Structure formats: C-alpha cells, structure tokens
Amino acid sequence: MLKYLEPMTEPPNREVHLAKVTRRGFLGTAGVFALAAYAMPADAFETYPTGATEMPHGVVDDPLVFVSIDADGTVTLVAHRSEMGTGSRTSIPMVMADEMEADWDRVRIVQAPGDEPKYGNQDTDGSRSMRHHIQAARKIGGSVRTMLARAAAAEWGVDPAEVTVEMHEIRGPAGQTAGFGDFAEAAMAQPVPAHDEIAYKTEDQFRYIGKGEVQITDLHDITTGAAVYGADVVLDGMKFAVVARPPVVGGRATSHDATETLAVPGVESVHELPYGGLAMKFAPLGGIAVVASNTWAAIEGRRKLKVEWAAGEHGSYTSGPYMDEMIATSEAPGMPARDQGDVDSAFANAAKRVVRTYTQAHIAHIPMEPPAAIASYTPQGLEIWAPVQSPYTARTDTAAALDLDPEKVRVNVTLLGGGFGRKSKGDFVTEAALLSREVGAPVRVQWTREDDVKHSFYHTISAERIEAAINADGRVTGWLHRSVAPSILSTFAPDNGTPMPLEQGMGLTDVPFDIANIRCESGKAFAHTRIGWFRAVSNLPHAWAIGSFVGDLAQELGKDQKQMWLDLIGAPRTLDPKAAGLPDDFWNYGEPMAEFPIETGRLAHVLNVAADGIGYGKDLPEGEGIGLAVHRSFVSYVACAAHVKIVDGRITVPQMHMAIDCGFCANPERVKSQMEGAAVMGMTNALHSGITFENGAVVESNFHDYDVVRSDNYPDVVTHIVPHPFEVHATGVGEPGAPPVAPAIANGLFVATGERRRALPMGTQA
C-alpha cells in the first residue's frame, strides 16, 4: 500500500500519473507459470559494488515496488528519477522491460513521488541515474520474468526451466501459451528470486538495451504540448504568485508599501516570507510575495510594489575586485590537497618554468523552464507538484519549513524543463507551500526569467593557477596547481573558505598526468552568494584551466597540442592512489576506486578517437583551427575536438567531435543527445556565461545580457561512443560532456588566431 495520503486534490488536467503500484494492481486470473527460456549461465550478469549504497536510502531493487501488470497485460513501470532531458525516465524502465521480456509497446511509465524510503535514492544529479541503477533495473526486470515463468510452471505442472518468456508471451513445453496479464497476480505472489536464481539475458539477447531505438516516452506529448511541466498543473481555486526577493542574499525587506500593488486588478494579497540567507541549505530567500488570480496580475502587482531592502553582510560583494583577490590568493601557497613526489626540488632544478592563471565567472543554470511549483495545503496535509531533481529532499525540507510531519507531505514530480543542478534546490517549492498555507488555497509560484537569473544557486567563481617545471629535455617534471573558488559547502554550513574533497576530486587532485612531482592546493575563498552545483560542477574550472594550460605548454615547448596531451597522459596505466599522493578522503564521485579506477589508456583513447574523427592535422585555411581537450569526470572519459572558425570577427565552431567512454552504454541514442547538448552548453560556457555582482546584487537579468548559443552558431556534433560489454561498468553521461568543451574551443581559437584567452567567458568576438 502507498504510505501517502490519498491525493487531496485531483487537478483536472493533470497527466502526471501518480504511482499507485500495489499488489491490487496485479490483476490476474488462473495461476500457471513459465520460466526464462534462455539457456544462459546464471552468472551472465556479475554484480559489482557502486557508490549507490552510500547515497541516502540507497538502491531499491524490489520488483513489487517498481512493477505492476494489469489484467490486459499492460506493464506499468515506475520511474523514480526525475526527467530533465537526459532520458532517464525512459532508459531505466527500458532496461527493466528488456530483462522482463516485456513488449515496450505495452509498457506504461508512471512517475514516482518523492519517497526515498520506498524507492531508494531519488537525487537526480551527479550523472548517477544509469550508473547507479542499471543493475537494479536488470534485477527488477529479471525478477518479474522469473516470477511469471514460475507462476506459469506451477499452473501447468511443468519444470520452470521448460517455460519460456518472450515478448510479453509465456510458453510451456506442451504448447501452452499465456499473456503476462494471465499470470500477473500469481507471478507477483511468487517469492522475489535472489540474484543467482535469475537467468539473466546475455548481451546478444538484449532487445532494447544498447540499441538506441526506443524513443523517449514523452516524445509525443512534448511535440503536441500535452507534456506537463512545473507550471502546467491546474488546481481548482488555484492562486498565482510571484515573489520580490532581496537583491542581495541575506538581505531583508525593512519596509514595503503595497498600496499600488493591491490596486492592480486581480491582485488579492501580499505576504512577507521568512528570511533566508547563506548556510541555510535550500531555504527560500524571503521577500514579499504577491498573490493574484493570474500570473500577469501578480507580475504587474510586484512591479508596483515599493520595498526598502537592507542588503546585509554581502552588500559589498562585487565580482570584479573579488576575482582580483582570488588571483592574489592563488599566488601564495594554499592548503595541500595532493602531494606526489618532491615538487619543490622539481621546480628548484627546472630548466624552465611556465605559469598561467585561468579564471571563470559565476554561471546561472537558466533552464528554459524557470522555477515554478504548485502547492496545496490543507489541515490534512500538503500536496505539491513541482519540477524537482530531488523530490524527497524537497519534501523533507518543505515539511521542516512548515513544521509538518513529512508523512503528511506528498511531492509529485512533473517533467523538468531543464534542471542542470538548479532544480535540486527546492526553495521555490517551499515558497509555494508557505504561501498556500498563508492564503488557504492552492498556489502556483512562478519565477520570472529575471528571478531565475538574479536568485540562483550559482556555479562558483574561480581562479586557477598552474605552474609547470620543465627539465632540460623539455619534459614536464613538476606540476603545481592552486585552485581558488568559494565552496558549495557555504550553502549548507557556516563558511570556512575551504573546499570539500568532493570539489577537489572533480579534476583538481585527480589530474592523471604522468608527471613525477605533482602538488595540488586550494586557496581560501569565501562565498558571498548562494553557491550551488551546475552541470559538471568543479570540473568546469579545473578542466578549463588544465586543458588550456596543456595548450599553453604546447606553445611554450614548441609541441603539437595533441602530442602534448599524449605526452602528459603517458603510457596506459591505472592510477595508484597511494603512489599518486592522493589524500585519504579522495572523492572518486562516490565510487570505489577498485571498481571505477582512473585509467589513462581510456583517456588517451577518447582523445585519439575525437582527433581522428575530426581529421586533426589536416590543413585548414587561415582563421581556422582545431582545438583538443580531454577530461575524466563522473568516472567517464570525454574528449572534445573543436573546429573553430573566425567569421567576420565572430568566433564560430562549425563542428565538434565528442568521444565518450562511459563504460557499458544502455541507450546510445540518449548518450549521443547528451553529447550534442554538452557541446552546446560547453560552448555557451566558453563564450557567453558570466554572472557578475555589483554591491551584492546580480547585474544580469535576462537573455539580452546573459545570452546562450543559438541556432545561428551551433556546432554540428559527431559523437563517438567507445563500445564496451556490460562488464565495463556503466558510468556518468549527463555531465562529463561539458568540461572539455571550453578548453578545446580556447585551444582551437589559439590555433586560428594566435591569441590565447584565459578568462571565461571569453566573449563572442575573436
């Protein structure tokens, strides 16, 4: 049974199917049975440990939680991860269906509400969905197939080994046939088999996995406008709200005058929201909310609101001078993060030293769907509809903010119109809940684009200084990388200016170069705005700096950039964490190093594949150049080869080749789309994305001053996926495409123009 409240309100046009997966759903008739037809070794699928078990609430692989079968044979699968464009809502159920031998045309997908004790971890971030759930999805599908076969065998009085299950049909040795619906109830009454009781499919038996032929489940709805996103749920009596938030994080409204606001037709009321600031996790920022009978009235009412703001302690944050301070910090020794060999003597004995500094501005995620949420509070409980990456966190945080028992809160997950990390933070959900309680009616909170740009959880701001010691033979013998960037930790706890191992492990300390002496350090930097995670997180500044520095080194040493990369990566080997001087708390994306090691051969391979794909080395006209970069992140390896071309002074990138090694690839079509998207977002990061602060407030506000790559300057992307069997563990896909793109463009720009850009965003003009 569901532990939730029954839905308290039934929105009239809701298409977000709620997961009502109960045993009663398994309507069956007679009990018979059948078994997996595959004469395959029981060890066809060898399990391996992942960091999934370390995530809150771990992984659930109980088929009774995720699968129900109707009497007509329709198989309903629960998607418990949020869909924000990566395809996980399709791909994980597709894996279940394949192992189950369900006909995809007879599969229905329902979205789980936020309930981690039931479904396991639901934080859709960290490029974890397939990496952490492919084994469970196979187990769930294989379990149901086995249970169907056993149920049929019992009914038919035959050995389960003689029963076959294929494409929604169960067949016995004497020609018996049945559909899934015939044995739904009996199958689900079977004990759930242990892993080694399941005859898993071998890879050549996969119908959907690895093929890339299953289309995303929401494709038709998306193209007809029927898909339901955060602002698309309509409840009876619903009010519409926008919020005037403090321009400076931690600021407060000292007074407000809503006279003109309340005179706007449609505006119904104005409410002050509780204060929020740094180190308050995902709490709303506070401010003044305008509640109205439609969105436009709320926006108009807010426009006429007069508010006096006190800026608070971050009112002097101006990002230009702050960057200068960070660069100065990078000039002095910092806190050690990795120490291998003897860097000091490498530099003392160097024939040449090369030092460069690379910077990156803050970034706002700006998903096409700005934050929006709907809440319906009644004395019986609170029900929410929202586009959230972490529905259980939104549920528990909002319950805490309203001092409610989380059991009385239900968070339904709509489609996300993009997330990129922003929608892991449920401040907008809590706003809607607070307001619904306040006004005694369902409330939809809509963030405008200006709200989204000005009140995000920003990607950090960073200065990265790298110095190399070169010996008389032109070999790099020493590497000193100092990273300075405010930490995400400041969003959760009082700031001590120190990064987390999680941030250092994203491309700083795990630099896999074959250099004898390596030291990585972090400089202190304090946050003056809310720092959050943005697609690829700290890999962005680290890969930007390292990838650009490889280009700089190639120039200094008179080497070809590809050769420079390959020389630094060195011979294929597995990084030994101890010998590499990695700290004990080194963070390998939460994965065990033994299962997800750092393998330099895979890094070099994707670089070669991307370079070969684009025809690296070919003659190009003046004003054009190919840049290369490669980076390991989210335990995947991605290389980017970018063809940069200057057209009338404008930086264009007509083509990129992306090569990814993500271990076993369950859905190559969606991996390809992720690489195409990462190429565009990486190019936007490179050319456009710069959020700046003046006196604590964000300067930019909308696409006119915070633009993105558009269809008049997008790269045609050719994606290469390194093929692997299932034994090579599936790794991350959503994020690792982005980090190598900006340095590849910078390296290509250098070839095209002879000019090196070291600050992101680098601008649109050559």
Add this chain to the structure above:
Amino acid sequence: MTKITLNGTERAFDQDPAMPLLWAIRDLAGLNGTKYGCGVGLCGACTVHVDGKAERSCMLTLGDVEGASVTTIEGLDPDGNHPVQIAWRDLNVPQCGFCQTGQIMQAASLLTENPKPSDEEILTSMAGNVCRCGCYQRIVNAVRLASTGS
C-alpha cells in the same frame, strides 16, 4: 471584452486588454503547451501563430490580437501530426522538451511562408528560439526533413 479566435473557436476574454497574450492563453484559456521562458521576446518558448504567422505571445497583448486568429501548439494539427511534429519525432529532437512547442510553431510558420528554405534561412529563422539543452542540430535537421523529406 476581447474576442479572438483561438484554435478555431471564438473566445471572449473579460480581462484588461493589456494582459499579454501568453498569460491569457495559459491562465485564462488553460492551454499550457505555450511556455513562458523569458517574457521579453528573447527566447521563443511562447511562440504561437497569429493569423498564420509566428509571433511571441509574451510580446502581444490581448488588445493587439482583437479579432485575430490565434493558433497554439494544441491547434497546430488535430492529431498532432503536422509534418514538423512528425519530423521532430522522427529525429528524436527533444531533450527536456520545454522549448520544443515554441520551436515547432516557429518552424511550422517558416515552412508555411517558405516551404523550401535554404540552410541559411532556417538558421536565421530559428535563431530567436533558445534551447538550453542544446538540441539545435536536430532542430535544424528536423526543419530540413519537414521541408524536403530528407
């Protein structure tokens, strides 16, 4: 009272004629396939057809479209099978999907006016529609496919 023909049906809106068409479509008519993305005509998520031509519904008021025929994504084709919609599905264009209805409305309008656009014309026509997921390559290919069948 502002009267418009919305997806073929005459509708009267008893609202301030200064209300942007976008919010009338979404909040008053309850047609949520038209999306809010920027509110200032810079992203194209709210694209609809006004008398057959692509317009940003956030930049028009109800008063601006008095008496006009407005088509939203819900009214583009009764079965959702406009050639552009079919091409979109054939090429698996969407990622998150949020901007796609606006992209499709823009593309459909382009092909009505110019059934065989050049690549340059496609790129220019679609440049006002932002896709943060970065589906541009497939968007452009889908417009070509809808136009030429290949």
